[in-house]
Amino acid sequence: MQMHEQEQFQDFHWMIEMLQTIDVGVVILDKNYVVKSWNGFMENHSGVDGKDALEQSIFTIFKEMDEFWLRHKADTVFKLKNQAFTIWEQNPYIFKFKNNRPITGVADFMYQNCTFIPIKDTRGEVDKLAVLVYDVTDTAVNKLDALRSSAKLKTLSRTDVLTQLYNRGYWEEALKHEFNRYIRTQNISTLVMFDIDHFKNVNDTHGHQAGDAALKEVSRVLKENLRETDIAGRYGGEEFTIILVDTDAEHAMVFCERLRKAIESCVIQYLDIEVQVTVSLGVYEIHPKLVTHQQWIEGADTALYKCKNDGRNQTQIYSYKDH
Numbered sequence: 001m002q003m004h005e006q007e008q009f010q011d012f013h014w015m016i017e018m019l020q021t022i023d024v025g026v027v028i029l030d031k032n033y034v035v036k037s038w039n040g041f042m043e044n045h046s047g048v049d050g051k052d053a054l055e056q057s058i059f060t061i062f063k064e065m066d067e068f069w070l071r072h073k074a075d076t077v078f079k080l081k082n083q084a085f086t087i088w089e090q091n092p093y094i095f096k097f098k099n100n101r102p103i104t105g106v107a108d109f110m111y112q113n114c115t116f117i118p119i120k121d122t123r124g125e126v127d128k129l130a131v132l133v134y135d136v137t138d139t140a141v142n143k144l145d146a147l148r149s150s151a152k153l154k155t156l157s158r159t160d161v162l163t164q165l166y167n168r169g170y171w172e173e174a175l176k177h178e179f180n181r182y183i184r185t186q187n188i189s190t191l192v193m194f195d196i197d198h199f200k201n202v203n204d205t206h207g208h209q210a211g212d213a214a215l216k217e218v219s220r221v222l223k224e225n226l227r228e229t230d231i232a233g234r235y236g237g238e239e240f241t242i243i244l245v246d247t248d249a250e251h252a253m254v255f256c257e258r259l260r261k262a263i264e265s266c267v268i269q270y271l272d273i274e275v276q277v278t279v280s281l282g283v284y285e286i287h288p289k290l291v292t293h294q295q296w297i298e299g300a301d302t303a304l305y306k307c308k309n310d311g312r313n314q315t316q317i318y319s320y321k322d323h
């Protein structure tokens with residue numbers, strides 16, 4: 001061997017050595033999807049030895065592979081002679097490998113980004129392509145975790161922890177939204193504010209924990225009586241609010257009386273204590289002369305306090321002329 005040839009052979013040897021050991025999968029496919037090269041990364045993760053993979057169709061080695069998808073992707077690389085990419089967000093993996101990383105052990109399989117590179121022959125024709133496979137499991141798992149916890153945060157920040165109803169902030173936003181919708185569409189909605197009667201007595205007699213159990217139970221009964229479109233929130237301590245969408249005061253009254261009776265007949269169990277509570281409910285149908293959503297709340301609140309003054313455990317309707 002001449003000196004020049006020997007150097008070339010050395011270069012080739014180093015290149016093969018490097019391809020064998022890099023932490024990226026390298027597969028070379030011909031136009032018939034037959035494997036022409038298979039590096040160490042592919043051997044390690046697929047469990048298929050290079051000598052067994054060579055001259056096999058890639059679809060024989062990976063029987064579950066989405067053949068249609070890969071052919072479509074590769075065809076464009078062969079035709080356009082351009083590189084193509086896939087990212088895990090679009091397609092979690094091309095080659096299904098088990099994930100064996102200790103840190104991101106939660107993922108069942110390896111997330112992959114892949115690059116498809118056209119390889120030209122000596123005449124400049126693309127007759128093969130290289131698929132480079134990058135293990136991006138760590139990045140993917142971290143990103144998915146962050147997305148999951150931000151979705152959880154979103155729910156948390158709009159939910160009252162004790163009752164699992166909407167909290168006051170979120171509920172009030174919903175009320176504003178409904179108020180503006182009325183201005184646009186003139187669709188009637190009714191606001192209900194209700195409060196547990198003599199709730200202080202429950203706490204004083206049975207303790208705060210029993211009081212919490214009562215709040216939870218009242219919320220449960222409330223949820224049971226709601227329609228899909230109704231929006232219920234915990235307004236404050238033992239005060240609750242409901243927007244009854246597309247409902248007038250008369251129908252709201254029927255709803256409130258049903259709810260009031262359901263709560264009254266409910267026996268709340270906390271340890272060996274049994275507690276029963278009643279509620280007072282104020283009803284206010286939206287009115288064209290209302291200028292702010294705050295006035296809507298005030299009307300319902302006035303009706304609620306009228307119930308308290310008139311003996312509690314009842315529903316009253318407020319009307320605009322009471323202003």
Ligand SMILES: Nc1nc2c(ncn2[C@@H]2O[C@H](COP(=O)(O)OP(=O)(O)OP(=O)(O)O)[C@@H](O)[C@H]2O)c(=O)[nH]1
Binds near residue numbers: 215308
């Ligand atoms: N257990 C418990 N109690 C709460 C919570 N938030 C507010 N409270 C209590 O609710 C009670 C409200 O009492 P008041 O405003 O005097 O009203 P009330 O006793 O319900 O009487 P009326 O509304 O006039 O029928 C207070 O004792 C508060 O401490 C809570 O999250 N858990």
